[in-house]
Amino acid sequence: MMKKLLLPLCLFIASLGAFTCFAQETIRIATGEFPPYYSQKYKNYGPTPAIVVQAFAQVNIKVEFGFFPWNRSLELAKNNIWDATCCWFETPEWGADFYYSDAVRVREKIFFHLKSYPFDWQSFDDLKGLRIGATVKYSYGEAFDAANKAGKLLIEQAPSNEMNLKKLFVGRIDIFPIDRQMGYQLLADSFSPEKTQLITHHPKILFTDSVKLLVSKKHPKNQYFIDKFNQGLKMLKEKGEYEPFFIKGQ
Template sequence: MMKKLLPSLCLFIASVGPLSCLAQEVIRITTGEFPPYYSQRYENYGPTPAIVAQAFAHVNIKVEFGFFPWNRSLELAKNNIWDATCCWFETPGWEADFYYSDAVRSREKIFFHLKSYPFNWQSFDDLKGLRIGTTVKYSYGAAFDAANKAGKLLIEQAPTNEMNLKKLLVGRIDIFPIDRLMGYQLLADLFKPEKIQLITHHPKILFSDSVRLLVSKKNPRNQYFIDKFNLGLKRLKESADYEPFFIREQQGKKINK
């Protein structure tokens, strides 16, 4: 009986073996709500997660996204509970815990202010005495940090961007640095048109940098994911599929779900 079963068993193993070798790899990535760049409400979770997913697709890796508060998103990846987190500016000290990918996309921050407040600036000296709202855990660039350390800036921190926009509207702060597209998206989500019309932004860019995928150094194999992602991202950028992911310049126009 055993002799009769062996040929069939061998054929079964031979048929299953090649299929198992073709199984697609999966990477689990944390992220958070950050309209209009990331949101569970958007198709493909928004343009930035879509870039990440398509870059990995170019190297036959499937992405599973999990949405969490941003601090938790970072910690889950740092402790290798999830494989990676998307997407962050390079931050001093983080390189001890994370591998950084190549640049996924660039973002810039500018100052929002009330139209009734005559604001103009060309250097950090022009910001002396102004009440500047900032959001906890957000980066505003090395030059901003240096000016703050030198005592040139009057900073008032708040836990969220939403709270800072509310403070700006009622005059509790004078200016608020935020990503331009995100700022106008939040205004559209939070306030009525007559309130939105009270706010504008200064055209001078405070800070411009690129966001990157981060993977934990606690798992040595994660360097493999960074290498594969960078290869896939390079292929994506060289294709005709990269540019359509970018949000067109707009102010206060809500992204469709």
């Protein structure tokens, strides 16, 4: 009788062990609102989070996103309250606390200005004396930082891109650097069509860089998550399933 009871019990325990071995792991990623790339309102949270989800899916890791103000999402990941944060440009400041993944996607930043403001530039010398809006915690490239440090730029910081656009409309700043696609989406979402038509951009690219997944150097599985993501991203590209995530016309 005992043998009859032990056999099903052993099989049950063995099945639990097998389930544990194949159970899907989860990574929790802090992010923020950044239309048209990420938003809680979008299907699959937008194209950039969709890339991250599918890359991790290639290596059997499930992604859970949490949306927070951007500065807070950085702190949540830095202090291991969340496993990672996405997606950020690579800077010396953040490199001190985080490991970076391979590039999730590439973006360009250009200068927005009022159509009524005659603006042209070819070098940072051309920007001298202009009031330039900048958003706190945003990166505009090493060349921009160097020009600012050399005293060539007059920077006025604001807490958000939307606030900088408002300052642009009322003439408190002359130009504002922002991701092209994101800037026009923000105009469409936050301002009237009449106001949006007052804005244009200069075609010269200020800054091109890639955004990446960040995992804290204090996280016990930091290199593991970075390696797994890079592996999954590579697999996604090799299967031809990466490009479809890009926004048409970006």
